[in-house]
Amino acid sequence: MAKSGLDRVRKTLSPVLYFLIFVVIWQLIVIIFNIKEFVLPSPITVFRHLFDSEIAVKYHWWRHIGATLMEVIVSFALTAVLGISIAILITWSKLFNQLISPIIILFNSLPKIALAPLFLIWFGYGFIPNIMVAFLVAFFPVVINTVAGLNDVDEDLLDLVRYLNASKKDIFLKIRIPNSLPYIFAGLKISATMCVVGSIVGEFIAAEKGLGYLLRDAQAFIDTPTMFACLLLLSAIGITLFNTIGLLEKVSMPWNTNEVQK
């Protein structure tokens, strides 16, 4: 018990430790090679942009973080709900599969980010087009993974409930859907990262707030420390979302963690 507690401490500490080592090396490189701030700012400069009350206040960090976070969360929720629902419909009905699959394959083959300028014309500025881009980029991994999970059921397992005259609904609720959970979570983890990418791309093209907007704005003034600060915040958003899903995965599949602990 004491050992597993120690293991847990080590597990949570090691990423922090890696991060600290990374920051120290970064700082040393900047000092040793005397690198100009607009090429590579030192971590101290970047952190001061984020946390020093006098400098930080003019960037309105919370406003931009809030905007991007909102886009990421809404687009991710949309992706998860629609992605899983459509995957279930595709496996449920052959007709629906034949109707919708060609459209999905066609859309998936498009470079979806390239649609962002078009959305600017259709949906205007800001929130809506940004979540549309994020949704389009992140949607497919969830659908594809969920469909794979719903179909990856042992044929004998289906026989086991079929001879008991199981309804299609029961086969989905009691077998196919629980069976697809690991696949769904794998898909959600991929799409979470993609939601961040999509939101940023949307903000690059047309927005008046958000970290993507700030990143581009700072670039116009060659304000490299602000750009690095934005990157840091964006990866923090990505990591938080990713870990939240990981946590959700552990909670909703207790039988899996048992296996891992063994």
Add this chain to the structure above:
Amino acid sequence: MGSVSFDVYPGEFVSIVGPSGCGKTTLLKIIAGLLPESEGDIIFDNEMFDPSREVGFVFQKALLLNWRKVLDNVLLPIEILKLDKKKYVQKAIDLLELVGLKGFENSYPNELSGGMQQRVSLARALIHDPKLILMDEPFGALDAITREKMNLELQRIWADSKKTILFITHEINEAVFLSDRVVVLSARPSRMVGAMDIEFERPRTLEVRTSPKFGEHAAEVYKMLEIT
């Protein structure tokens, strides 16, 4: 599949032996209503029967649902048949005790060994009180030692539960040891080549296999299968 015809009496333990590809599994699936019979009937107590109520199926793989605890795995047929689950919880606990898994109700399948998983699937096949248990090489995936143990256990469970068992295997010794009657099928053409009554006293111990009579029975099956 060619023509196959044999009787199974209530409470009997009947094995079907035959090489791979002789249609043993197909036969069980037809009985369970998973495949349509092209010709002929399954007559049960002189009438056509509803396999979903009268049959418990044990497959070669335990086929437990990973996400369900052992108790809920046993109760799966009750849910599928839309019976009142509450009434069967105690029965599920009793069945788990019968198969030697008392105290494992709240374990997950991946915490159990292969033999234990197959015991759970046996309890699951018994939960809705079917008259006929179909077993499709249930111990085929187990190691030899576990398999012998499971043979003895199965004999005890069969005697306690008073079910009729139709048991498929390609292990001739296993069939002779367990059965009241052995039905032999051949492959290509797939047809029934014979049946044989086995009349050792019950309960049988593993020693019965060293008796001359046991050897004669086994030899006869080998002969029917044209392995000489």
